[in-house]
Amino acid sequence: MTIRSLVKRHFLLGPSLVVTAIVLVAALSYRLVQGRLEEFAASFYGSTQSGLYPYLAARVVGYRTFLWVLLVLLGAWCLTLWADPNRNRREPPVAARLPTPLPWKLFFVVFLVVLGTLAVLLSQREWVRFGRPCWDNYCVYSELISASLRHPSSETWGPLHAFMLRDYHSNSPLVPLLVAGTNLMSGLEIIRSYRGLCAVATMLGLFVLFQFLRRWLSLSFGTAATIIVLLLSNIAVIRCSCFPQTDAFIFLWIILCLTRSLVFMERPTPPNAVACFVLVTAGLFIKLSFLPVLAMIPLWTALETGFIGKSVSREAKRTLLRRIAIFVVSPLVVYLAYQKAFGLFRMYGREFGRMQTDDAFAPFHVISIVQVGAILLPLIAIGARRLTKADTWILAWTALYVLSLWAGRTSGWDRFYLAILPPLAIVSRHGLQVIKERLSLTTAAIGVALYAAANYCALLLNLYQ
Numbered sequence: 001m002t003i004r005s006l007v008k009r010h011f012l013l014g015p016s017l018v019v020t021a022i023v024l025v026a027a028l029s030y031r032l033v034q035g036r037l038e039e040f041a042a043s044f045y046g047s048t049q050s051g052l053y054p055y056l057a058a059r060v061v062g063y064r065t066f067l068w069v070l071l072v073l074l075g076a077w078c079l080t081l082w083a084d085p086n087r088n089r090r091e092p093p094v095a096a097r098l099p100t101p102l103p104w105k106l107f108f109v110v111f112l113v114v115l116g117t118l119a120v121l122l123s124q125r126e127w128v129r130f131g132r133p134c135w136d137n138y139c140v141y142s143e144l145i146s147a148s149l150r151h152p153s154s155e156t157w158g159p160l161h162a163f164m165l166r167d168y169h170s171n172s173p174l175v176p177l178l179v180a181g182t183n184l185m186s187g188l189e190i191i192r193s194y195r196g197l198c199a200v201a202t203m204l205g206l207f208v209l210f211q212f213l214r215r216w217l218s219l220s221f222g223t224a225a226t227i228i229v230l231l232l233s234n235i236a237v238i239r240c241s242c243f244p245q246t247d248a249f250i251f252l253w254i255i256l257c258l259t260r261s262l263v264f265m266e267r268p269t270p271p272n273a274v275a276c277f278v279l280v281t282a283g284l285f286i287k288l289s290f291l292p293v294l295a296m297i298p299l300w301t302a303l304e305t306g307f308i309g310k311s312v313s314r315e316a317k318r319t320l321l322r323r324i325a326i327f328v329v330s331p332l333v334v335y336l337a338y339q340k341a342f343g344l345f346r347m348y349g350r351e352f353g354r355m356q357t358d359d360a361f362a363p364f365h366v367i368s369i370v371q372v373g374a375i376l377l378p379l380i381a382i383g384a385r386r387l388t389k390a391d392t393w394i395l396a397w398t399a400l401y402v403l404s405l406w407a408g409r410t411s412g413w414d415r416f417y418l419a420i421l422p423p424l425a426i427v428s429r430h431g432l433q434v435i436k437e438r439l440s441l442t443t444a445a446i447g448v449a450l451y452a453a454a455n456y457c458a459l460l461l462n463l464y465q
Contacts, residue, residue, distance in 0.1 A: 011438040013081045020074040027067035062461035119241040146180035168347040174285040198248040205252035212259040233452035236418040253283045281331040300393040364412025372417040376424040383430025394423045
């Protein structure tokens with residue numbers, strides 16, 4: 001039997017061997033280019049005294065080890081695929097002895113708790129590595145809001161308003177308001193309230209997505225659970241799980257807007273429209289990077305009605321214009337009314353200007369896409385023939401979001417690609433179903449475990465920025 005015929009008989013073995021060979025070449029050649037990369041890191045921010053330089057330098061060093069770790073993991077995956085037919089013959093009798101699917105659900109819950117614990121521990125490690133920050137003055141903002149709510153008076157409102165007029169992050173008050181409320185109700189200090197809310201937002205986002213996959217898309221428990229496990233072991237989700245930044249809230253709100261918008265497109269009722277309007281409007285008060293979500297329903301409407309085609313009916317035009325008014329213009333009117341009420345238009349313009357940074361470096365963006373979408377993008381390719389109309393809508397909006405990052409010259413860090421994980425996860429379900437049909441349960445479980453191990457190693461080697 002030739003190698004070619006052997007590869008053809010084993011599902012995914014050929015592509016996996018190709019990727020393994022590429023990683024092998026990269027690992028062998030990395031030593032040759034590491035010196036130049038270190039020189040590049042030292043000069044990229046203009047000086048090694050820059051606060052961001054140590055993290056870029058750590059990535060340059062970390063990839064040298066990570067490539068060999070990844071090579072070992074890919075080798076294990078290739079061996080697992082090669083041995084898969086034997087496992088297929090042994091597993092049915094074992095599965096037949098299981099009385100009900102309940103033990104598997106209990107196992108998933110326990111496994112989820114373990115993964116959640118690991119995520120919190122690794123997120124804590126990242127927070128310590130970055131010097132225990134509370135960036136963007138959100139803790140200061142939360143303290144001022146908390147004081148103003150606890151003792152409403154001109155003495156507490158004055159410092160809060162003065163802060164809002166000099167710091168452009170005052171345009172994003174929702175998270176500080178939630179942190180301040182948690183601080184008042186629980187008595188926890190601001191930073192602990194912030195980190196606790198990040199953990200809650202991350203877990204709530206995963207729960208909402210799981211419920212949507214099960215109830216709305218009618219996925220099996222195993223497929224939906226696998227998607228959640230893949231997300232919870234993703235490098236970006238791990239990092240945001242208790243890291244005091246707005247990332248976890250963006251993750252939650254993207255999931256809420258994405259799932260409710262899909263429901264609205266299928267059932268465009270007034271209650272569903274109100275739900276989408278409220279979510280989109282609230283999202284604007286979390287972070288300016290939420291702006292691309294305004295285009296979600298109008299974009300999908302244009303694709304659904306054939307608005308991009310040559311002939312468009314009058315009714316289709318009215319529908320599109322109506323939805324633009326509801327889901328684009330109206331949320332912006334509410335947001336700009338907030339700006340006018342507190343005199344923050346100048347801060348709004350300043351925040352737009354600060355979006356463009358020196359980190360808007362094309363290779364950084366490519367690396368972030370590869371790291372964040374490492375398993376989801378291949379799964380989408382595997383299930384490409386089964387994509388539905390809604391899946392093409394989701395991918396179109398995801399492409400629009402990525403384009404907005406590039407056009408806005410935002411930093412090419414992994415955290416900015418956290419928002420594309422929920423849409424990619426939904427579309428990846430077809431690839432998981434194909435794998436479920438072609439591979440054994442053991443092989444699939446080993447693949448998930450190897451993927452999680454790769455992400456944990458990436459964080460431990462300081463490859464996140």
